[in-house]
Amino acid sequence: MVRDGEDHKVTCAAGCATLEGVFFLPSPSAFAELFSEISQDLEGPGDSYRIDVTKGEFMNSSGVAALARLVILAEKQQKQLTIAFDVSILWQRKLAAALENLSEALTIESVAAAVK
Amino acid sequence: MNDDMSISFVIEPAWSTVKEAMSKAEAFLGKCGKCGDLISATVMCVSELIENAVKYGDRGPNGDKISFEMTIDEATIRVTVRHGVTNEEDVGRVIETIEELKRGSDPKQLYSKRLRELLNETRPSVSRLGLFRIAYEGEFRLDCSYTNQILAVSAERAI
Numbered sequence: 001m002v003r004d005g006e007d008h009k010v011t012c013a014a015g016c017a018t019l020e021g022v023f024f025l026p027s028p029s030a031f032a033e034l035f036s037e038i039s040q041d042l043e044g045p046g047d048s049y050r051i052d053v054t055k056g057e058f059m060n061s062s063g064v065a066a067l068a069r070l071v072i073l074a075e076k077q078q079k080q081l082t083i084a085f086d087v088s089i090l091w092q093r094k095l096a097a098a099l100e101n102l103s104e105a106l107t108i109e110s111v112a113a114a115v116k
Numbered sequence: 117m118n119d120d121m122s123i124s125f126v127i128e129p130a131w132s133t134v135k136e137a138m139s140k141a142e143a144f145l146g147k148c149g150k151c152g153d154l155i156s157a158t159v160m161c162v163s164e165l166i167e168n169a170v171k172y173g174d175r176g177p178n179g180d181k182i183s184f185e186m187t188i189d190e191a192t193i194r195v196t197v198r199h200g201v202t203n204e205e206d207v208g209r210v211i212e213t214i215e216e217l218k219r220g221s222d223p224k225q226l227y228s229k230r231l232r233e234l235l236n237e238t239r240p241s242v243s244r245l246g247l248f249r250i251a252y253e254g255e256f257r258l259d260c261s262y263t264n265q266i267l268a269v270s271a272e273r274a275i
Contacts, residue, residue, distance in 0.1 A: 014264075026131055026171075060163060061245040065234050072235045090156040094253040098228045102235075 008056075012037045015046055020055040023063040031066030042073045042081070049079055054086040054111050064095060068102065075105035084109040121148060124185040127166070129173050129199070131251045134166045137184055141195075148188050154275065157254040158193060161261045161271050162186070164246035165197040168269070173199035190275070195256075201240040207262050210247070210269065214258045227252035 008021035017038045025031050032039070042049055051070065053059075059067070067083075074081035085092040085097070087110045096108050122190040123144045127133040145155045162184075169182045184197045201207050209227040220226050234245065249255050256271035 024135065024163045049201065058160070058163075060167060061249050064249070065245055066233070068235060080167050091160060091253060098224060098231060098252070102228070 015048045016050040018052045022057050023059040028065045031063050051081045052084040054084050071103050071106045075103045082107040086111050122127045126183050129170045129180050137166050138163050161250045161254045169199040170195050175200050178201040194272040200266040213247045214260050223252035242262045
């Protein structure tokens with residue numbers, strides 16, 4: 001399923017989700033709504049899940065907080081969560097470093113610098 | 117300072133104006149010959165400061181408008197956002213956060229700590245992550261003042 005916003009897109013498929021574009025919403029609850037299908041998938045069957053944010057150009061701090069909440073949801077569901085970051089993008093590189101020791105349920109996948 | 121190296125404008129406290137301010141800041145930085153991480157860091161800083169002003173600002177002595185200023189010289193870039201705030205609890209939280217960042221030697225640690233705190237909060241109403249992010253991700257030093265119900269938050273970093 002695809003959730004399209006003005007300038008962002010969330011695509012969910014079996015066991016994975018892709019975030020693309022500019023994620024700029026006014027509150028963590030607005031992001032919780034946008035990420036609701038990811039949350040449902042994390043609560044569903046399967047022992048692992050992958051979120052690819054490498055095509056995320058920008059995310060405001062409400063989105064960062066919502067993304068971190070998905071890590072904890074995965075932990076509660078005893079599911080291994082992998083988040084793929086593009087380390088050539090500042091916000092992704094810094095967030096990857098900050099999330100590193102947040103949870104044992106989280107694996108950080110650093111993707112080689114994308115050609116922009 | 118050369119006029120070309122500063123930009124200032126006044127905006128309405130509306131969600132749509134945050135993106136507008138980000139675009140203006142990005143265009144200005146490009147005009148000044150800046151690129152890469154410096155632009156990303158500064159645009160993020162502009163977005164977080166103006167977003168805070170939209171969320172927590174209210175009518176001050178000069179109305180409810182938000183004033184924005186950015187200056188660049190050879191060594192530093194400085195962003196200042198001023199807006200009216202009457203809720204002293206909100207002002208206190210900003211001052212407290214900035215003081216915490218000034219005292220701390222490791223913004224990354226404070227940012228990670230705030231992320232962990234967020235995970236333990238049951239209601240995801242507000243993140244209050246923005247100032248920590250400006251310090252950690254943007255590598256800006258923050259300062260603020262509160263006079264006559266006007267809150268001025270400034271962020272400065274080396275180029």
